[in-house]
Amino acid sequence: MTWLITGGAGYIGAHVARAMTGAGERVVVLDNVTSGVPDRLPAEIPLVRGSALDADLVRRVCAEHEVTGVVHLAAHKQVGESVEKPEPYYRDNVGGLATLLETVAAAGVRRFVFSSSAAVYGNLDTDLITESSPCAPVNPYGETKLAGEWLVRAAGHAHGMATVCLRYFNVAGATEPRLADVGVFNVIPMVFDRLTRGEAPRIFGDDYPTPDGTCVRDYIHVADLAEAHLAAARRLAEPGASGDLTLNIGTGRGVSVRELVDVIADVTGNPTPALVEPRRPGDAPRAVGSSARAEKELGWTATRGVREMVESAWAGWCLRHPEAAAE
Numbered sequence: 001m002t003w004l005i006t007g008g009a010g011y012i013g014a015h016v017a018r019a020m021t022g023a024g025e026r027v028v029v030l031d032n033v034t035s036g037v038p039d040r041l042p043a044e045i046p047l048v049r050g051s052a053l054d055a056d057l058v059r060r061v062c063a064e065h066e067v068t069g070v071v072h073l074a075a076h077k078q079v080g081e082s083v084e085k086p087e088p089y090y091r092d093n094v095g096g097l098a099t100l101l102e103t104v105a106a107a108g109v110r111r112f113v114f115s116s117s118a119a120v121y122g123n124l125d126t127d128l129i130t131e132s133s134p135c136a137p138v139n140p141y142g143e144t145k146l147a148g149e150w151l152v153r154a155a156g157h158a159h160g161m162a163t164v165c166l167r168y169f170n171v172a173g174a175t176e177p178r179l180a181d182v183g184v185f186n187v188i189p190m191v192f193d194r195l196t197r198g199e200a201p202r203i204f205g206d207d208y209p210t211p212d213g214t215c216v217r218d219y220i221h222v223a224d225l226a227e228a229h230l231a232a233a234r235r236l237a238e239p240g241a242s243g244d245l246t247l248n249i250g251t252g253r254g255v256s257v258r259e260l261v262d263v264i265a266d267v268t269g270n271p272t273p274a275l276v277e278p279r280r281p282g283d284a285p286r287a288v289g290s291s292a293r294a295e296k297e298l299g300w301t302a303t304r305g306v307r308e309m310v311e312s313a314w315a316g317w318c319l320r321h322p323e324a325a326a327e
Contacts, residue, residue, distance in 0.1 A: 002026040003233055004067045006052040006100070007074030009036030011181040012115070012171060012222060016071060017045055019226035020233065028065040030058070031074065040179055053096040055103045062107040069111035069236060070104050071229055072097070078185055079119070082141035093144035097151055105159040111236040112152060113229060114165045118248070120146040123284035130290045131167070131246050138282050153244045162241045164232040168225055169218040169250035169289050173309035180316020188310060191261060192317045195270045196324040201261050205279035210286060216254040218288040221304035225249055231298035250289035251302045260306065267310045
């Protein structure tokens, strides 16, 4: 059995590829390397450069590598960008997924793991989000992920394909510095960036109905997330595996933005006080997910904490920004 991992040279994808090969699975990566980094992958993992939207290429990869399962991570994934440019998000995240599903189904693939997001839930007013919570995405990115889930399930039913959709929460950390996220789009690298430039970290709103007034989120280590993908793939590879699953991937533990900034200050040794600014439109007071179903269905649970995420992310940041480590 060989697993095709789309977007496998990306931040999350490379961790998934390494976790799967480390556990003895055969994988081949397909990545257009516009944001992926080939050096993230060890030499023994085949890397095919190209798009998952290229049906002819996908057919060739499936035939040459005897692909029997797909882990689909390739997608546009920046919330703000999706608001400004919704068309490519729908074209690639949904239309491209339709092309991929049609192509791999015709190639005989009967196992499909879809990288979804907690963005499908939107801004829920609840202490703990479960898979039964209503989905009401508030941006085009979340909309495309929800539409993607519908499409994956429909294709699964139509073609006898066993599927899993993984809705994960705020991903952070790295297993080694050179695998760290290179973007500055999420809160941890955003704080690193401000501190490196000698500026105060920003907290958007401290008047939310939470214990310290700042937003509360569920942060999951990328290594735990990679292990969840491995568990999902192995679940689908079991004899007689069928049907579809939709699972939250998080820790079930909430961490406020102020608590996170305090951990970052301690790890970096830079206690610059945070600057409180007005709320950002659309930020939910709390977004914490229950992963009880994932534990039941996959035997998976997150084991790493926020400090480990920050420490590993900081090591990766300092590798690319040596001036930060020197301060």
